[in-house]
Amino acid sequence: MRIGTPREVFPGEARVAMTPESALQLQKLGHACVIEAGAGEKAGFSDAAFAAAGVSIVPDAAALYAASDVLTKVRPPTQAEVHQLRQGQTLISFFWPAQNSDLMEQAREREATVIAMDMVPRISRAQKMDALSSMANIAGYRAVIEAGNHFGRFFTGQVTAAGKVPPAKVLVVGAGVAGLAAIGTATSLGAITYAFDVRPEVAEQIESMGAQFVFLEFEAAQDGAATGGYAAPSSPEFREKQLAKFRELAPEIDIVITTALIPGRPAPKLWTADMVQAMKPGSVIVDLAAERGGNCDLTVPDEKVVTDNGVTIIGYTDFPSRMAAQASTLYANNIRHFLTDLTPNKDGVIHHNMDDDVIRGATVTHQGTITYPPPPPKVQ
Numbered sequence: 349m350r351i352g353t354p355r356e357v358f359p360g361e362a363r364v365a366m367t368p369e370s371a372l373q374l375q376k377l378g379h380a381c382v383i384e385a386g387a388g389e390k391a392g393f394s395d396a397a398f399a400a401a402g403v404s405i406v407p408d409a410a411a412l413y414a415a416s417d418v419l420t421k422v423r424p425p426t427q428a429e430v431h432q433l434r435q436g437q438t439l440i441s442f443f444w445p446a447q448n449s450d451l452m453e454q455a456r457e458r459e460a461t462v463i464a465m466d467m468v469p470r471i472s473r474a475q476k477m478d479a480l481s482s483m484a485n486i487a488g489y490r491a492v493i494e495a496g497n498h499f500g501r502f503f504t505g506q507v508t509a510a511g512k513v514p515p516a517k518v519l520v521v522g523a524g525v526a527g528l529a530a531i532g533t534a535t536s537l538g539a540i541t542y543a544f545d546v547r548p549e550v551a552e553q554i555e556s557m558g559a560q561f562v563f564l565e566f567e568a569a570q571d572g573a574a575t576g577g578y579a580a581p582s583s584p585e586f587r588e589k590q591l592a593k594f595r596e597l598a599p600e601i602d603i604v605i606t607t608a609l610i611p612g613r614p615a616p617k618l619w620t621a622d623m624v625q626a627m628k629p630g631s632v633i634v635d636l637a638a639e640r641g642g643n644c645d646l647t648v649p650d651e652k653v654v655t656d657n658g659v660t661i662i663g664y665t666d667f668p669s670r671m672a673a674q675a676s677t678l679y680a681n682n683i684r685h686f687l688t689d690l691t692p693n694k695d696g697v698i699h700h701n702m703d704d705d706v707i708r709g710a711t712v713t714h715q716g717t718i719t720y721p722p723p724p725p726k727v728q
C-alpha cells in the first residue's frame with residue numbers, strides 16, 4: 349500500500365505524522381511512502397531527508413491524497429480534508445469522534461475507514477501505539493520547562509558564595525501520564541515537588557519519583573477514583589477538602605502544574621482565583637487542562653497572562669507541537685506500530701481485522717458504517 353502524509357493545516361501545528369525513520373520501517377512492512385513537500389519542515393525533517401529514506405515527494409495535498417491508500421496525519425481532518433477522502437481509503441489521525449460526529453458521518457458517507465489514534469485502547473499490548481500517552485509525556489515535561497522559563501529563580505537549592513538559594517516548590521495536580529512526567533522533570537531539576545490526585549493508587553508512583561503525595565484526610569478515601577484507571581467527579585465534600593488543602597499550600601508554592609481531567613467532562617476547577625491571589629509574585633501556573641476549560645479559574649486557553657499580583661498563568665494548548673521533532677518522532681512511531689499490526693504478513697497488504705481489540709477499538713468508520721463507540725476490549 350502507499351502510505352501518505354500531508355502537511356498539517358491546523359494553524360501553528362508543527363508536528364508531522366511521518367519521519368524518515370518511520371518511513372524506513374514502513375517500507376520494511378512492504379509499503380511505499382509518500383509525503384507532501386515541506387510537511388516535515390517545521391519539525392526539522394527536510395524533503396531531502398525524506399527522499400534519502402526512499403519517500404516520494406509530491407507537490408501538494410491534492411496530489412498526496414490522490415497518491416495514497418492510507419493517510420497518516422496528526423490533527424483531526426478539516427471538512428476539506430475529509431472531502432478529499434475516497435472510498436476504500438484509510439485515514440489514521442487523532443479524531444476525537446465524540447466531538448466530531450459530523451466529520452465521522454462525512455467519512456462514513458465517503459466509505460473511507462477512519463482510525464482514531466485517541467481511541468487506541470489503553471491496554472498493555474497497545475502501549476506502543478498509545479499516542480495520548482506519548483504526547484501527554486511530552487506535555488508534562490514541557491510544562492515544567494515552560495514554567496522554568498518564566499520563573500526567575502533556580503529549581504534546585506544552592507549554597508553559593510553570593511548567597512543561599514532556597515529550592516523551588518512545585519505542586520503537580522493530577523498524576524496521570526502528563527502529571528507523572530511533570531513530577532519526574534521537576535524532581536530531576538532539584539525542586540521540592542508535591543503532587544495530588546484523586547486516585548489514591550498513584551501515591552506510590554508519586555513517591556517513587558521523589559515527590560511527596562499530598563494526603564487528604566477523608567473518610568471515603570476513594571472519592572473521585574473510578575474504574576479503568578480514570579477519575580470520576582468528586583463529591584462536593586471531597587472537593588471542599590481538596591480546595592482547603594490547596595488554599596493552605598498556595599502561599600508557599602512557587603510553581604503549579606495542573607493536569608486534572610475527567611473523561612468526557614470539562615476540566616474540574618481546582619485552582620481558584622483566591623489561590624492565585626495568595627501566591628507570591630513571580631510564581632507560575634501551567635494549566636495543561638486549558639483545552640478543556642482549564643483547572644485554574646484564571647486560565648485563558650492559548651495565552652500567557654500575568655496577574656496584578658505578578659503570577660504568570662500559562663494556558664498554551666500546543667505543548668507537544670512546541671517540541672515538534674520529539675513529538676513527531678514518537679507519534680510517527682505510534683502510527684508505524686499501528687500499521688505493523690495492520691500488516692501482519694509484512695507484505696504491504698493491510699488486513700483490517702475487526703476481531704483485534706486494538707484495531708476494533710480505534711476504528712470509528714469502516715466500510716460505510718460508523719463503528720464508534722466500540723465494545724469494551726476483551727483483554728486488559
Ligand code: NAD
Binds near residue numbers: 544
Ligand atoms: P487524564 O489525562 O484523563 O487525567 C489526568 C489525571 O487527573 C488523572 O490521573 C486523574 O485521576 C486526575 N484527576 C482528575 N480529577 C482530579 C481532581 N479533582 N484532582 C486531582 N486529580 C484529578 O489521565 P491519563 O494521563 O490519560 O491517564 C489515565 C489513566 O490511564 C491512568 O491510570 C494511567 O495510568 C492509565 N494509563 C494506562 C495505560 C496502559 O496502557 N495500561 C496507558 C496510559 C495511561
